[in-house]
Every structure is written in C-alpha cells, then in structure tokens.
Amino acid sequence: MAFVLSVKFSCCNFAETLTMKQSLLTLLISFAISYCSAQAANSGPYACPPCNSTCDTISFSKEGTCTHCGMSLVKKASLTQKPMTVCLYLQNGVEVLDFAGPMEVFSYAGAKIFTVSKTKAPIKSQGILTIIPDYDITNAPSFDILAVFGGNSGNASEDPNVIAWIKSRQPTTKYYFSVCTGAFIFGKAGLLDNLTITTFHSSIENLRKAVPSAKVLDNVRFVDNGNIITTAGISAGIDGALHMVQKLGGEALAKNVAFYMEYDKWVPGQGLIINKPIANGQR
Numbered sequence: 700m701a702f703v704l705s706v707k708f709s710c711c712n713f714a715e716t717l718t719m720k721q722s723l724l725t726l727l728i729s730f731a732i733s734y735c736s737a738q739a740a741n742s743g744p745y746a747c748p749p750c751n752s753t754c755d756t757i758s759f760s761k762e763g764t765c766t767h768c769g770m771s772l773v774k775k776a777s778l779t780q781k782p783m784t785v786c787l788y789l790q791n792g793v794e795v796l797d798f799a800g801p802m803e804v805f806s807y808a809g810a811k812i813f814t815v816s817k818t819k820a821p822i823k824s825q826g827i828l829t830i831i832p833d834y835d836i837t838n839a840p841s842f843d844i845l846a847v848f849g850g851n852s853g854n855a856s857e858d859p860n861v862i863a864w865i866k867s868r869q870p871t872t873k874y875y876f877s878v879c880t881g882a883f884i885f886g887k888a889g890l891l892d893n894l895t896i897t898t899f900h901s902s903i904e905n906l907r908k909a910v911p912s913a914k915v916l917d918n919v920r921f922v923d924n925g926n927i928i929t930t931a932g933i934s935a936g937i938d939g940a941l942h943m944v945q946k947l948g949g950e951a952l953a954k955n956v957a958f959y960m961e962y963d964k965w966v967p968g969q970g971l972i973i974n975k976p977i978a979n980g981q982r
Contacts, residue, residue, distance in 0.1 A: 745772040783947060784811045786842035788861075788884075789830060791822040792851025796933045797878045798824075801846060801940035807956045808944040815839045817861055825850065836864040841871050844943070849879025849899055849932065856887040865890075875927045876943060878936030882929045886910040894924045895973055899932035921970035934964070941965045 743760035747767070754767035763772055785805045787798055805812055816822055816832035824830055834840070845868065847855065855861045865888045877885050882898040885891050886909050895914040898906045907915045916922060921930040921939035923946070930939035941962075945953035950967055957965045 747772060782809045782811050783844055784813075784840075784842045785844045785846060786839065787812060787814045788845065788847045788855065788865075789814050789816050789822060789824075789832060790851055790854040790861075791816075792826070792854060793822070793824050793830075793848050794850030794879065794933065795824045795828055797848035797850055797881070797936055798846070800934065800937040801876070801878060803960060804937060804940035804944060804956055805844075807959055808948055808952060810844075813840070813842075817855075817858065836861060842868075843872070844874045844876055845872050846876040846878070847881035847884045848877070848936070849881050852880040852883050856883040862888050873926060874943070876939065877929045878939065879930070879932040880906075882906055883909055885927070885929070886913070890927060891929070894927060895922050895971065896924070896927075896929040897922050897931050897971075898929060916971065919971050923970060923972045923974065925974035930970075937962060938965050938970065942967075942970055 743758045745759040745762060747754045747757060747759075747765035754765050757765070757767070759765075759772050765772060783805075787802060789798060802812060813833040814830065815834045815836060816830075817836055819832050819835045821829050821831050845865065861884075865884070875885055875890055877898075879899040880902050882891065882896055883902075883906060886896075886906065891910045891913050893912045895916060896906070896910070897903075897916045897919050900917060903915055903917045907913075919931065920935045921928055921942060923942065928939050928943060930936050941953045941957055944956055945967060953965075953967070957963070
C-alpha cells in the first residue's frame with residue numbers, strides 16, 4: 700500500500716510540474732508577442748501630438764487616433780522641431796481663465812511651460828486659487844514666448860522691477876502674448892508703441908490713454924503684429940493661443956488641440972493678422 704501511495708504522489712508532482720512549465724511557457728510566448736507588437740508599433744511613422752502624458756513616447760504604424768488620449772495621430776516628421784518654451788508671468792490677483800486657458804492650449808501643443816512671478820512667494824488668483832511660482836524674476840530661465848495676463852495687472856505694470864526684467868529679456872524673447880489687461884504690462888515696457896492692439900472690452904479707452912501711439916481696437920478677438928499678439932478678455936486668450944499654435948506648428952496641430960479640448964468656438968484666422976507669414980517669398 701505504501702508503494703502504491705508513493706507512486707501516486709510522484710505522478711501528481713510530475714503532473715503539477717508539467718502544468719506549471721506549460722503555464723510558464725504560455726506566459727513567455729504571450730510576453731514575446733506583446734513585446735514584438737509594441738516594438739512594431741513604436742517603429743511606426745505616426746505619433747500622438749505631445750500632450751504631456753505617457754503616450755508622448757508611443758509610435759504607431761498607421762493613421763488614426765491615440766489609444767491612450769484620443770488625439771489624432773500625426774506624422775513623426777512634423778514633431779521633430781524643438782518645442783517652444785513658454786513663460787507665464789503671473790501677478791498676485793491674476794485671472795484664472797486668463798492664464799489657465801492658454802496654458803492648456805500650449806501644453807497640449809507640446810510646449811515647455813513654467814510660471815514666474817516677482818518673488819516665489821505664493822500668490823492668489825482671484826483671491827481663491829493659491830499658486831506657487833516656479834521661478835522669480837531673479838532666477839527665471841530663458842524662454843521663447845513671454846505670456847502676461849489680466850487680473851490686477853497693475854500689480855505688474857506699475858512695478859519698475861518687473862518692467863525692467865521684461866526689458867532685459869528682449870534679446871532672447873521671440874514672441875510676446877497678452878490676454879485681457881495683460882496688454883498694459885507690455886505697454887508699460889514700451890513693446891506696444893505704434894502697433895495695432897486690443898484688450899478687454901471695458902479697458903479699451905484706458906489702454907488708448909496708456910499707449911497713445913498705438914491703435915487700440917475693440918470687437919476683435921486678437922491682433923497679431925508678427926511677434927506680439929494681444930487678445931481681448933478671458934476666452935479670447937484661448938483663441939489667441941490656438942492662433943499662436945497654428946502660427947508656429949501648423950493648422951492641423953491647432954485644430955487637433957482645439958478638438959482635444961472640446962473647444963468648438965475657435966475659427967482659424969478670425970482675429971486681425973497684421974503681418975501674415977511669408978510663403979514662397981510672397982506676403
């Protein structure tokens with residue numbers, strides 16, 4: 700009897716071992732197939748437009764939408780240019796949507812973004828949202844685009860240290876972008892002299908007084924002077940930011956960003972474009 704039990708026990712161990720080996724082999728095969736599929740996908744010519752998510756590193760073999768974030772795929776070749784760096788200057792009392800809307804647009808377009816204020820002390824947006832700036836004006840890194848916003852904008856426009864900082868960055872700043880009464884900040888820095896500009900509808904007359912050499916327009920969403928874009932209030936900042944994305948990255952990317960944000964109010968070219976891009980040597 701003892702011999703029979705021993706044989707049965709050995710047979711059971713053998714069967715369990717065989718089953719475990721088969722399961723392990725199946726698992727390894729599945730892993731290999733998944734790995735090869737991933738490698739094949741990552742070698743494809745299409746990619747998700749940068750949206751600061753994990754899918755930014757994934758490639759796809761054919762057109763379609765990203766399986767992670769839902770954005771329409773684009774050709775990798777269109778993403779090879781260096782991403783723009785955007786500095787958001789935020790003053791205490793800044794309007795939430797003035798900066799949050801454009802910030803989201805620039806982020807989904809793949810820009811590198813950081814915030815700067817006069818100091819690194821926490822600031823309050825509309826007395827509600829606490830923001831801790833990434834840098835202050837003494838240690839902020841260089842940037843391609845400087846963006847300023849409304850909401851207690853006098854806090855910045857009337858501060859000689861802030862204005863001096865903006866002026867000191869002119870040699871390395873490629874583009875300027877203002878929303879709402881943020882235009883007063885650029886006006887104080889002398890950036891808007893003799894230009895056509897706009898601002899928040901109830902501040903049009905005040906801006907005309909602040910920058911008498913400028914032509915200040917009402918009833919326009921944004922005005923593009925080439926390297927300086929001023930926008931009207933709040934939601935117009937989103938339109939201006941999408942225009943900036945279109946200007947630097949193409950209409951397809953801008954439309955992709957607007958679609959991803961479910962922002963259906965943007966119409967390409969609906970603002971006033973003073974200096975249109977040069978194409979084939981013609982304006």
